[in-house]
Amino acid sequence: MANRIVLDTSALFSMEQLPVDVEAFVTPGVLKELERYKDRRASLWGDLLHVSEASKASLAKVRKAATETGDSTRISPTDAEVIALALDLEAELLTDDYSVQNVASHLQMPFRPVGIKAIKEVRKWRWRCTGCGKVFDNEMPECQVCGSKLKSTLSRKN
Ligand SMILES: [Zn+2]
Incomplete structure (x- = not known):
């Protein structure tokens, strides 16, 4: 049986070709978004x-998460449907949307970005x-040691 993947609009926009040997699913909302942008990929x-449509039970799980x-x-209604459909199908979710990845990660679902790095990075x-x-x-109003101002900084470490 082929692997199942669910794609959101951001993933579809990042792709030039659909992956082979997979069953690719979208929600009606994603297809509508592609058509609205008159994207040639829709045709x-x-x-x-x-x-395929997501179940109400999975949608409720996604909203809670x-x-x-x-x-x-x-997260847009379409985003929520995409995540919920991936839950229903136990499929891998392909998305470049940070918030969609964040929710998928919280639900411990398999997900993968297409055009960007995954949020774990x-x-x-x-x-x-x-x-x-x-x-x-x-973040704190001031340093607990010396009382000076704090400046935000990005760290590579966890
Ligand atoms: Zn200090």
Whole structure:
């Protein structure tokens, strides 16, 4: 049986060709977005993409997860449907949308970016004291050691 993947609009826009030997699924909302942008891929891939709707149970799970990660305002109804469909199909989710990845990650679903790096490679924010140089994991009004201002900085470490 072929592997199943679910694609969102951002993933489709990053692709020149659909992967072979997979069953590719989209939601009706994704297909509509492609057609709205008059993207040639909609007609090229129309016959190759399986269009399927997500279950209400999975949609509820996705909305709950998005609330927990703080992504609920960043996720469109179409985004939520795409994540929910991937849950229903136990499929790998292909997306370049940071918030979609974040919610998928929270739900411990398999996901993969297409045109960008996965969020596990996104660096974490830290705060460094402008006075003594001590680094803090959380934002604070001032350094707990010397009282100087903190400056946000990106760290490669977890
Ligand atoms: Zn300090």
